[in-house]
Amino acid sequence: MTYPGGPPCPPALPPGHTVELVTDEAAFAELAPQWRRLYDRCAAATPFQSHAWLLSWWRSYGAAGRLRLVLARAGGDLVAAAPLTLVRRPVPALVPLGGAISDYGDVLLDDERGREAASALAAGLAAAARTALVDLREVRPGAAAERVYACWRGPRHRLADSLCLELPALPMDDLVARLPSAKARQRIRAQLRRLDALGVKARPVLPDETDAALHRLLDLHRLQWRGRKVTGEHLRPRFREHLMRAVGPMVRSGDALVTEFRMGDEVVAVDVTLLSHRLAGGYLYGAHPALRERKADVAVMLLAACAEYARAPGRSTLSLLRGDEPYKHHWRPEPVPNQRLLLARRRTAPLLAAALADAAARRRGKELLRRRAERRERAGGGT
Numbered sequence: 001m002t003y004p005g006g007p008p009c010p011p012a013l014p015p016g017h018t019v020e021l022v023t024d025e026a027a028f029a030e031l032a033p034q035w036r037r038l039y040d041r042c043a044a045a046t047p048f049q050s051h052a053w054l055l056s057w058w059r060s061y062g063a064a065g066r067l068r069l070v071l072a073r074a075g076g077d078l079v080a081a082a083p084l085t086l087v088r089r090p091v092p093a094l095v096p097l098g099g100a101i102s103d104y105g106d107v108l109l110d111d112e113r114g115r116e117a118a119s120a121l122a123a124g125l126a127a128a129a130r131t132a133l134v135d136l137r138e139v140r141p142g143a144a145a146e147r148v149y150a151c152w153r154g155p156r157h158r159l160a161d162s163l164c165l166e167l168p169a170l171p172m173d174d175l176v177a178r179l180p181s182a183k184a185r186q187r188i189r190a191q192l193r194r195l196d197a198l199g200v201k202a203r204p205v206l207p208d209e210t211d212a213a214l215h216r217l218l219d220l221h222r223l224q225w226r227g228r229k230v231t232g233e234h235l236r237p238r239f240r241e242h243l244m245r246a247v248g249p250m251v252r253s254g255d256a257l258v259t260e261f262r263m264g265d266e267v268v269a270v271d272v273t274l275l276s277h278r279l280a281g282g283y284l285y286g287a288h289p290a291l292r293e294r295k296a297d298v299a300v301m302l303l304a305a306c307a308e309y310a311r312a313p314g315r316s317t318l319s320l321l322r323g324d325e326p327y328k329h330h331w332r333p334e335p336v337p338n339q340r341l342l343l344a345r346r347r348t349a350p351l352l353a354a355a356l357a358d359a360a361a362r363r364r365g366k367e368l369l370r371r372r373a374e375r376r377e378r379a380g381g382g383t
Contacts, residue, residue, distance in 0.1 A: 014116040019124030022069035034078045041110045044144045047255045047274035048102040054083050056246035060238040070128045072120035079110040080121035090358045091351045092132040103321040105137050109144040118147040133351040134343035149341045155349045159340040165320040165333035169310035191297040202305045205258045210248045213258045217270035220286025259305050280310035281319035
C-alpha cells in the first residue's frame, strides 16, 4: 500500500482532543444543534451529510444495533464526525450512512481545526473499526474524507467509484453558449421559448408548503414512469417516508429547495434541489406526462431552475449528480469520478485484500455484461 500526501499523522490523539462512539438513535437525534455547527464549518460538506438527511435515512434504512457515529471533540466542541453503519457483507465494514440513495458520502471536519481534527477522527475510526474495514464510498474529490485518508497509519487503498457530471454555476444563457454547435444552441433556445409559450412558471415553495409539494412530486414521479424502467427504490414506502422526513427540515435550514412548475393553476412538475456551500444539484423530480405530450423539454426546464439556485455566492458547481446518461452530455459537463477510500488496521489487512478482490470481480462482471449486451445488439440489428 502507498502513503501519498506526505508522511502520515501520528496515531495518538492530538492534545486536548477526545473521541467517542455513539450507537444510540436517540443520542444521534440530540446531536442536531452541534452537528449543524460542525456542518457549517466544513466547506466540503454536501447536503447528504446534513443531520436531517442522515437521521431520516437511518430511521428508514438502518438496522438495529448497527449505528456507528464516530465523534471527535476539542475542549467539548464537536470538531469531527463520521456517520457510519456496520455491515457484514461482503466483508465486515463501517460504511457511510446514506446508502445508495445518497450521491456523496463523506465525514465532517471543522476547517478551522485543520490537521488536528483529521488526526483525531482517524484515531477514532481506528478504535471504532476494531475487526472491521472502514469503507468510505462515493467520496467527492476535495471531500473532508481525503484529509482523514492522508492521516491513516495502516493499510489503505483508493478506488474509483460512481461517475458524477458537473457544470459550472453559470446563468442559463451562458450554459447554452457552451454547447458545441449552433444547431444545439438553437434547439435549447427554442425549447426555452416553448416553455414560455406554454406558460410554465417555476416557483420555490414556502417551508410550510413543503410536505404537500413532496406528496405531489412522488405522485407525479410514479405517474411519469408508469410502464417504464425506473429506480424501484423511489417507489417504495420507506423512500417516501425518508424524503418526507428529511426535506422539510432541509428547506428550513437552506440545504434544499422544492420547486413547483405550473401551467395556469395546475402543478405539472415538482423538483427537489439540494444545496450546499459549493454546489447545487437536482435530486428528484416528478413531471406530468402532459408536459412531454405538449413537446415541452422537461430536462431543459429543470436545468434552467437549478442554474438559478447554483448562482448563490460561494457556489461554483451545478452538479448533475451520479449517472452517465446521454442527455446529460448534451451540456458538455465535466466528468468527476467519486472515490472509494478503504482504510484498514494492520490486523484487518486481509479484509482490505478481500474487498479489493470483490471490487475487481464486480468490475469484470460488469464488463462481461456490457460486452454481452453489445453482442446481442449487433446480432439483433441494433434492436
